[in-house]
Amino acid sequence: MQAEERQQRIEEHLQKVEFASLDELAELVDVSVSTIRRDLDALEQTGGVRRTHGGARLASPRSEEWVFTARNTHQVEEKEAIGRAAAALLASGQTVILDAGTTVYHVARHLEEKRPQVITNSLPVANLLAGSNAVEVVVTGGVVYPRLGVLMGPPAVEAFSKIHADVAVMSSSGITAEGITNSHGLLIEIQRAMLRAARKVILCMDHTKLGRRSLSPLCGIEEIDVLVTDAAAPSDQLDALRAKGLEILVAPAHLSTAP
Amino acid sequence: MQAEERQQRIEEHLQKVEFASLDELAELVDVSVSTIRRDLDALEQTGGVRRTHGGARLASPRSEEWVFTARNTHQVEEKEAIGRAAAALLASGQTVILDAGTTVYHVARHLEEKRPQVITNSLPVANLLAGSNAVEVVVTGGVVYPRLGVLMGPPAVEAFSKIHADVAVMSSSGITAEGITNSHGLLIEIQRAMLRAARKVILCMDHTKLGRRSLSPLCGIEEIDVLVTDAAAPSDQLDALRAKGLEILVAPAHLSTAP
DNA sequence: ATAGAAAATGAAAGATTTTGCAAGAAAATG
DNA sequence: CATTTTCTTGCAAAATCTTTCATTTTCTAT
Numbered sequence: 001m002q003a004e005e006r007q008q009r010i011e012e013h014l015q016k017v018e019f020a021s022l023d024e025l026a027e028l029v030d031v032s033v034s035t036i037r038r039d040l041d042a043l044e045q046t047g048g049v050r051r052t053h054g055g056a057r058l059a060s061p062r063s064e065e066w067v068f069t070a071r072n073t074h075q076v077e078e079k080e081a082i083g084r085a086a087a088a089l090l091a092s093g094q095t096v097i098l099d100a101g102t103t104v105y106h107v108a109r110h111l112e113e114k115r116p117q118v119i120t121n122s123l124p125v126a127n128l129l130a131g132s133n134a135v136e137v138v139v140t141g142g143v144v145y146p147r148l149g150v151l152m153g154p155p156a157v158e159a160f161s162k163i164h165a166d167v168a169v170m171s172s173s174g175i176t177a178e179g180i181t182n183s184h185g186l187l188i189e190i191q192r193a194m195l196r197a198a199r200k201v202i203l204c205m206d207h208t209k210l211g212r213r214s215l216s217p218l219c220g221i222e223e224i225d226v227l228v229t230d231a232a233a234p235s236d237q238l239d240a241l242r243a244k245g246l247e248i249l250v251a252p253a254h255l256s257t258a259p
Numbered sequence: 260m261q262a263e264e265r266q267q268r269i270e271e272h273l274q275k276v277e278f279a280s281l282d283e284l285a286e287l288v289d290v291s292v293s294t295i296r297r298d299l300d301a302l303e304q305t306g307g308v309r310r311t312h313g314g315a316r317l318a319s320p321r322s323e324e325w326v327f328t329a330r331n332t333h334q335v336e337e338k339e340a341i342g343r344a345a346a347a348l349l350a351s352g353q354t355v356i357l358d359a360g361t362t363v364y365h366v367a368r369h370l371e372e373k374r375p376q377v378i379t380n381s382l383p384v385a386n387l388l389a390g391s392n393a394v395e396v397v398v399t400g401g402v403v404y405p406r407l408g409v410l411m412g413p414p415a416v417e418a419f420s421k422i423h424a425d426v427a428v429m430s431s432s433g434i435t436a437e438g439i440t441n442s443h444g445l446l447i448e449i450q451r452a453m454l455r456a457a458r459k460v461i462l463c464m465d466h467t468k469l470g471r472r473s474l475s476p477l478c479g480i481e482e483i484d485v486l487v488t489d490a491a492a493p494s495d496q497l498d499a500l501r502a503k504g505l506e507i508l509v510a511p512a513h514l515s516t517a518p
Numbered sequence: 519a520t521a522g523a524a525a526a527t528g529a530a531a532g533a534t535t536t537t538g539c540a541a542g543a544a545a546a547t548g
Numbered sequence: 549c550a551t552t553t554t555c556t557t558g559c560a561a562a563a564t565c566t567t568t569c570a571t572t573t574t575c576t577a578t
Binding site: 018019021052053054055057076077080105106109123126127128129130131132133136137138139140141142143144146149151155159 | 260261262263264267304305306382385386388389390391392395396397398399400401402403405408410414418
Binding site: 262290291292293294297312313 | 536537538539545546
């Protein structure tokens with residue numbers, strides 16, 4: 001059997017079962033485990049499959065679950081660190097705009113003790129905080145974007161246009177010295193409204209986003225007050241951004257869980 | 260089985276049971292309790308699960324948790340029946356307003372195959388339907404009322420004032436021949452806006468609500484097109500309401516629950 | 519064809535990660 | 549406050565990963 005055919009059969013099999021062990025796959029296509037490893041490396045490059053310890057899984061699981069609950073986000077550790085650090089920047093009782101996105105979701109997880117008033121267009125964030133009596137949550141209206149649980153459309157933009165907040169905690173998919181960019185064009189307008197509504201803007205991005213440029217330009221560096229990123233951020237990128245006058249907070253890598 | 264698959268199965272199991280002991284989970288995926296502990300730590304990082312003494316529970320409460328807490332657990336059967344019957348009244352592809360409230364939540368559970376466009380001020384409902392690609396969900400803005408996850412306030416009222424829908428599926432806390440009443444004054448205005456926005460109104464109430472009168476009057480019988488209730492409804496109440504010209508649908512009592 | 523180069527494969531050695539266990543610390547329970 | 553249960557931590561065993569190398573297969577040029 002050809003290598004390519006083999007890899008296709010591996011991927012098809014994973015489409016069915018979502019998870020598979022190396023032995024299982026080795027038996028399926030009748031090669032050694034070593035070869036399976038190499039095949040999976042190749043498949044991982046193309047993106048459809050992700051290697052795990054002892055096997056592989058589908059990269060984009062068909063299961064209709066939130067991107068949020070998901071382990072399919074890679075940088076969980078980093079995002080948690082960023083979330084903690086960003087939450088620490090807030091004062092008690094402030095009015096806070098929370099963007100949609102996995103990184104900001106992790107900020108929301110550490111927000112309770114600040115007893116903030118939160119305004120968000122993220123369904124998962126609203127959901128997370130709705131259970132807490134310490135946090136007052138305001139939800140913008142809008143159409144739910146299925147995968148992400150983001151509220152979009154004119155009502156969302158309008159909601160942010162009508163308010164003023166102390167802080168906006170946001171994230172995006174790329175930042176370079178030239179500015180911030182986001183991959184999702186439909187969100188741009190909403191994020192611009194957030195920027196306008198907030199007195200201070202905290203941008204949260206894990207290190208993989210630094211130096212990346214995405215499709216749609218959002219705003220320039222000067223509109224951001226603080227960038228919070230994780231310890232794996234390459235220092236040349238940080239230097240370049242600092243040279244532009246951006247304040248950067250690097251979240252410590254691994255804090256012991258309990259104080 | 261590898262770590263990731265195990266963790267996913269743990270999370271799925273928790274989706275079902277809300278809470279599970281370590282031993283239970285250890286047996287489920289056939290590893291030691293130590294490993295379960297580590298898995299739960301990992302899952303807690305992603306945010307879907309929260310560790311507790313002796314076990315774990317869903318962290319960001321699945322929508323049902325708010326709805327099914329404490330007092331309402333006994334009428335679940337009836338509400339399911341009502342939900343099925345009410346959903347059957349809808350045509351495919353209609354625009355549907357969904358009220359907040361436990362009974363209407365059960366209607367939402369049976370809505371997917373109708374592929375409706377849904378407008379709601381209920382966070383649990385939005386959450387439930389957000390995962391489905393078959394349903395387009397529009398959420399009104401508003402302040403989250405903590406316990407119930409209802410969006411309230413002017414934005415919610417305004418959102419319903421601006422739209423037109425084929426059907427409104429609503430519930431309330433009491434109905435007599437004199438009219439419909441609701442216990443929550445703040446919701447009245449929103450519900451009035453729903454009534455105005457919809458061409459047809461379906462009211463869903465379990466039998467305990469019939470003949471009850473609550474604090475705030477909402478509207479008269481004549482504004483309702485169909486009342487859906489369960490088989491335990493007392494016939495004298497039904498007669499009294501029918502005498503007023505109200506169409507009533509009694510949901511059949513007990514479909515077998517078997518999987 | 520056939521020798522030689524290039525690529526792919528399978529196996530083995532050492533490094534890394536994960537797992538299960540046990541002892542002491544912390545928390546719940548009555 | 550004592551007892552029981554559960555949690556954390558450290559460690560050794562097991563499983564898995566990466567790297568390396570010999571062998572086989574495939575390709576290429578003569």
